[in-house]
Amino acid sequence: MALKPLMLLLLLAAPGFAQTIQLPSKETLRYSIEWRLITAGRATVEWNAVERPRPGWQVRMNVESVGLVSKLFKVEDEYSADLSPEFCAESAQISAHEGGRQRETRVAFDAEARKANYLERDLVKNSVVLAKETDIPACVHDVIGGLYYMRTLDLEPGQSAQVPVSDGKKSVIARVEAQQREDVRTPEGTFRTIRYEAYLFDNVLYRRPAHLYFWLTDDRRRLPVQIRVRMQFTIGTINLLLEKHE
16 A cells, blocks of 8 residues: 555645735645545645744644555654745655654755755664755755645646755656646535646656646635545555545
8 A cells, every 4th residue: 555655745836927826824624535446544734824933834744544544554644844935945854654664754955055954764773764965946845835835826727837846855847737627526515626737756756657636726725625646557546635624
């Protein structure tokens, strides 16, 4: 069961288009996670404006397996990141408990030095898995903060943008493409949306072959109501569907 790619789903940005939408100062999004036609997990994303020690944004995401999947392979992943007022990544932390595997990852993004410092530790073995320094642009987007930045932009079907993205281990310029308008049905109702594709897999940021799509409501809120990673047949498709917006 490949739930780990869920931590890669929310990874989007599109510089170069006018920012027209202001994000709320506080928001919580709750998703159901479907894999192979069963409910495999739940994801919660919390977004907050912060003033101390300096103005900016903070985002947190929790992913946990449920039901039969949890009995076979229990997943409890937590992600948090601090962002500048312009949504540039400043720091990120991942705590991953997946089966018997327990890892903690910290990334510090230094905009002035244009470096990202990545440190991953194995908490079971109490050892360093990987320590690495990577070159980054002055403003780069992390895996979740980029989705919120995307929501502030006016990117219409037929348009695309080049995107600075880093997970701390690698920094790339990826393409985000607005494809078409579609209706998406969720537990909160049916929404008119625009479907986008982010080209992050296939040896761009991630080696694994896959397609990453996301649907934002075609209104001033730009809510991410659905996110989907379509992988090779042996793994299948992972789909996040919005259950509740607060």
